[in-house]
Amino acid sequence: MSSPCAATCSTSLRLPPTILRFRRPGALASVRAARSAPAVSDDLVLRIAEQLEDSVAESSPLLDPLRSASALSLISTRWPTRRSNEAFRFTDISYLRSLPISLPSQALALALAAPSSPYPSCIHFSDGVLTSTSGVHVSALADLPPGPARDRAAAALAASAEFADKDLFYDFNAIGAKDVAVVHVPEGVSMADDPVHIMFSYSGSGDGSMVMSNPRVLVLAEKGAEVAIVEEHFEVGQEGGGCYWANPVMEIIVEENAKVVHSYVQRQSFEAAHTKWTVIQQSKSSKYEFVEVSIGARLNRHNLHIQQLGPETDTQLSAFHFLSQNKQIHDLHSKLILDHPRGLSNQLHKCIASSTGNAIFDGNIKVNRYAQQTDAGQETRCLLLSPKALVNVKPNLQIIADDVKCTHGAAISGEHDPNALYFFQARGIDIKTAADALNFAFGAHVINKIPFKPIEKNTLAQFKELLASSRQE
Known part of the structure; x- marks a missing residue:
């Protein structure tokens, strides 16, 4: 290729x-x-x-x-x-x-x-x-x-x-x-x-x-x-x-x-x-x-x-998409090709879709014949905050090599783990505040990976503002 x-x-x-x-x-x-x-x-x-x-x-x-x-x-x-x-x-x-x-x-x-x-x-x-x-x-x-x-x-x-x-x-x-x-x-x-x-x-x-x-x-x-x-x-x-x-x-x-x-x-x-x-x-x-x-x-x-x-190559990918507006479309198409031994890759995709937003993730990881002893992981996690929001995910691992460690997973949810919400409620925090905190933490998990504080701080503040406005609609 x-x-x-x-x-x-x-x-x-x-x-x-x-x-x-x-x-x-x-x-x-x-x-x-x-x-x-x-x-x-x-x-x-x-x-x-x-x-x-x-x-x-x-x-x-x-x-x-x-x-x-x-x-x-x-x-x-x-x-x-x-x-x-x-x-x-x-x-x-x-x-x-x-x-x-x-x-x-x-x-x-x-x-x-x-x-x-x-x-x-x-x-x-x-x-x-x-x-x-x-x-x-x-x-x-x-x-x-x-x-x-x-x-x-x-x-x-x-x-x-x-x-x-x-x-x-x-x-x-x-x-x-x-x-x-x-x-x-x-x-x-x-x-x-x-x-x-x-x-x-x-x-x-x-x-x-x-x-x-x-x-x-x-x-x-x-x-x-x-x-x-x-x-x-x-x-x-x-x-x-x-x-x-x-x-x-x-x-x-x-x-x-x-x-x-x-x-x-x-x-x-x-x-x-x-x-x-x-x-x-x-x-x-x-x-x-x-x-x-x-x-x-x-x-x-x-x-x-x-x-x-080349061999011993390391690729680390993290992405977060937030759709807060009507008719907003966010699409991430990724393709990772491993052709050599002992390659390492990890991909995390997260998104939150509210209102009538439409999120798309198409992630392709191809482990070719000579990419033996590859360690490749892929995970996508999505939250739907509105009954009209839509998410289409297509995680895809193509493995031709036979000596590999490869995993992938996808999860789409309309609500948070009830145990997590109960944890907040047991400490006197109402369910709306608890959901807001969990939504913020969901996105901040990726935003906090930005290694430079001025950029990370500004991005967190903008995400928090948009998240608050989307919950009011």
Whole structure:
């Protein structure tokens, strides 16, 4: 199976101008005329691709192989529906078609001040535009000088063109990314104590359209390096009602004996759409720790793809989704591929759905033939706080190796353990207060895994506020 970073890509991959450059006069008509097969892209996909390509006319040539491959892919890609695409069987993304798509103004984005950060190394994207970078080992792709860091980034982006598991949203980002923020940690360097804070702020347009942004981040942790990443997606200036479409991609390469600690918080507007790809490649004896907390957005789809490419590889995943609004959809699709001996992985997914929220979890762990002595665990636990809330879970272990220790489990409940409630009541605490405390502890279990106190504290406070408001409805 191809990985996004395991292969190299020759510059001969560049496509004919009529395929790659959608915006050229008559190019789109020529592409349509050349298509004779019935399974082709629909007009909406091509229209968005044209808009995205027009917006990045002056991009880095290092992105050309990736753009070319995604342009070719989109020509034969249809818009996914619940009936036509198994990966979207439980996920209704029609909200993305409900409003006209527009693109952010780069001048306006650059004019906005970057939010303050408690950490010296930080990156800021405003509506998908990379506006600032600060700190050591952090740079925009366009600003990387010739040298090892630039060469590694170029090779990783070219190899990303070969990513076999990508979808429509990954390709949109590849075409629409104006620049790439690069975090390059050299061999043996540790940045574990002071994380790189990556802030994604979104504002929308206010004109009735859905502003689509495509920020992209590449993290390179060389042999023996350590780095912590704190990724935050939030709204600015709309007081919770901004309408926009965030479509980010983050790719992380963890080389031999390296360690990456990755915290990801999504707290966007309840009128926003958020479709995200996180792609991880782990080499021998590397470790990747991931904590996700998603509490915002009307439509939230996260594709998490991890491939272990060496023995003694350790992957730790924790995710918590909270749906507090009507018609809110949160979807986590994860795929973990183990190809080598003595791999270790643990995945915990938790969610709380209230009102008419719909939560989806599709977790796939594939233990291939040579991944002997693997220890892999997967657990999903969900709470339904409303009779109209819905949860679809699909934990999936595919085991081909015969010397493994693998477990998985799923639990969906509409109420807490009566013994736990009785414990509170026996101490004079009423049942509503007891249920609130248990609901908070259910989510805090994952939020407390965020290793950086300012981020953990703010996220806990926002979760507590949303939990209180959802219980009042």
